[in-house]
Amino acid sequence: MSEPSTMLTIAGLGIIVVTVGLLIWGRVSPVVAMVLIPITGALVVGFGPGDVGDFFSSGLASVISVVVMFIFAIIFFGILSDAGLFDPVIRGLILLTRGRVILVTVGTVLIGAIAHLDGAGATTFLLTVPALLPLYRALNMSRYLLLLLICLSASIMNMVPWGGPLIRAAAATGTEPIQLYQPLIPLQGIGLGLLILLAAALGVRETRRIRVGVAAGRLQPVGDVDIRTIADDFSQRQVEDRAHLKRDLNGGRVVYWLNVVLALAVVATMLADILPPELAFVIGVAIALPLNFGNAKKQMERVKAHAPNALMMAAVIIAAAVFLGVLNDSGMLESVALSLLEVIPEGLGQYLHLVVGFLGVPMDMLTSTDAYYFSVLPLVDATAGGFGVDTASTAYALIVGNIIGTFVSPFAPAMWLALGLAEANIGQHIRYSFLIMWGFSIVLLLCAVLMGIIQV
Template sequence: MLTFLGFLMILIFMVLIMNKKMTPLTALVIVPVTIALFAGFGPELGEMMKNGVKEIALTGVMLIFAILYFSLMIDTGLFEPLVNIILKAVGDNPIKTTIGTAILTALVSLDGDGSSTYLIVVAAMLPLYKKQGMNPLVLTCIIMLAGQIMNILPWGGPTARVMSSLKLGHTEIFVPMIPIMAIGILWVIFVAYILGRREKIRIAKHGKYNNYNSNDIIGEVDPKLRRPKLILINLALTITLLVVMILDIVPLGIAFMIAFCIASIINYPKLKDQQKIISKHAGNALSVAGMIFGAGIFTGILNGSGIMQAMGNSMIEIVPKSWGGYMNVITALFSIPLTFFLSNDAYYFGILPIIVATGHQLGISPEILGRASLIGQGSHLLSPLVPSTYLLVALAGVEFSDHLKYTLKWALGSSIVMLIAALILGVI
């Protein structure tokens, strides 16, 4: 019953947002609350939602102040030199632009933090897409594809969870995955070439894409807000912030909060100018934060009701025992929907140990199954339960539903390519 309710909840949610019947925020709240009330969880509902919001609170704070900070830096003109350098390198060629997007995302993603990757890459590349008249969905697609592959880095999240859950080291789990990641990045560059070529042909036939959302975060820079004389100071502050983030000296949300306050005082000493900056970008920041807290309610109900665990267990149970010899392939294939519909914590700490215990009885080593469970990361970041996804679409000014429909087939392709590569190379 719980499994049925879980998949029903997700199905209704996906149908509503992909057909644009509800905003993601509304669907994230209304759908799970309605299902939970129907299932008789009314008395516990408040506690479930509170726990879900508490779990995601720091992430919400981080995204609010990250948007405010990088929006301020864009206003000052910090990223204009980088944009000009990239523009000279790619010229007016959409193919070079898309391939450059893939490579830049892979490099920036080395820090393991998706939110900062989205902020930096979109700030650098979206102005180029606008100048060339390219579809911003191409940008969000390529960024997410590259980011998903790089998310397998040990400090990115899922790999650390696998190692912790199975009590294994990086040599057993991560090191064998390095060639698979390399092949995955080559796949992303290939997809970037295809999408760039399509855009080049489309622009030649139908003209430039001009339907940009006027509410996107990375907009045109107001000349009155530029601070070219402070560019080195702003660069030093931003680099310091990134170092603090990488070394995990203080919580990221707190670091962005402090950095934003310092940047406001340095660049705009007058109180009215500081208020203008906050007012200008508060709408975007609160819009993203609202969806983040909505996702907290969604996952809080899934976790608190036991629906999430029931969904994972049910998917494992449908596998016939006669297929046990293919547990490595089954684990890799199942990791695609499971890491999409479940949180990484729920999958790697709740479901993976069950899979490994079953594999142990069949003589399959835990490290093989651990590596197989990472294959699904090729489509994980597309999940509506991943907070940073809402940041990406907000930055680029696209609808989440459009981004999901545009990117899904390419993301599934990433997982399939990595699965084939892992089987050929004997990694799983």
């Protein structure tokens, strides 16, 4: 690295601080903040419009495959959800709980994991909270326990390469999402295993709380719970929600199992690196549309229905191409990192990524996901890199440390949907869930270190 430039350091810090501040303030969209602030900063420093155009082209080249993958992944899983791919599995898990508190908590984790396969928080909460809340009420179980378990399960599943955090981290580091994801697969499995154990422990605690509440007269004794009625209500609700699609969908058991095969084939093709992930999902969408919808008009209607979710994140990532392109190609990020290297004690520098990862869940309460991955991650990467820490290791530390707190943060829009569905409030949810989520993220971070995913 060269010597830091005072002007570039000040400009880079100014762009990062102002952008993060605007994202936290919430008065402008990420697209506005990540486009206008870096361009203004670059022009003030003395770069011309041509330079800014080059910065954008460079930034766009690093994220375009991520954008394509995300758009088609959201549409692909949206089509499969329209076809009811996950409904029988969720219904079956509800029946398997048999109305027993510990089985209900473990079942909640499994249902949340399956519901979040598409990586969309809103879909997950719409599927799970209305389905499970009557069961929790019938058993005198806390709605905040329901939220905690679904949020933890969804957060672990959010490591998938089409999930928001990994997509952002891949864009910020210029890494292919599937390459970033592959080392996380065993950690994801361990995370789900640990979460099942935690769910069982919380189920024991909840059983004791209910027993004490009944003995004290605060709670009514629970008789036999009609679990089949609750499962039937879930199925009926899904049928009603898709009533407008009934005439359009190609139904039948054969089509259902073909959808299962298609989903497994697309994911396996992607994970085995047979095809680029963006191409795997493009092909998946091209097959799923005629498989489930009979003519071109119906097919395009479903694409339009899922386009808003797909394009929202795509727009943010393309805007981030401006932010990242300006910071990286102008030399600002390098200059900021060099300046930080001069003041950070050498003994701490090689652990900087771990320190930030350790604080990942609290940071989720103070900053938005976009600010964390597009501002904090590149800066920590550039600084830790000066101490010999690999970019992938820094990315994993920040992802694992932060991802568990996604759905306890007031900056997550899907969280407000979950609170509304559960008739809960954000303050109580944070008090109930925050310390458990933070502790779980620290355990997962330590597992990643022991597995060699994160370099120490």
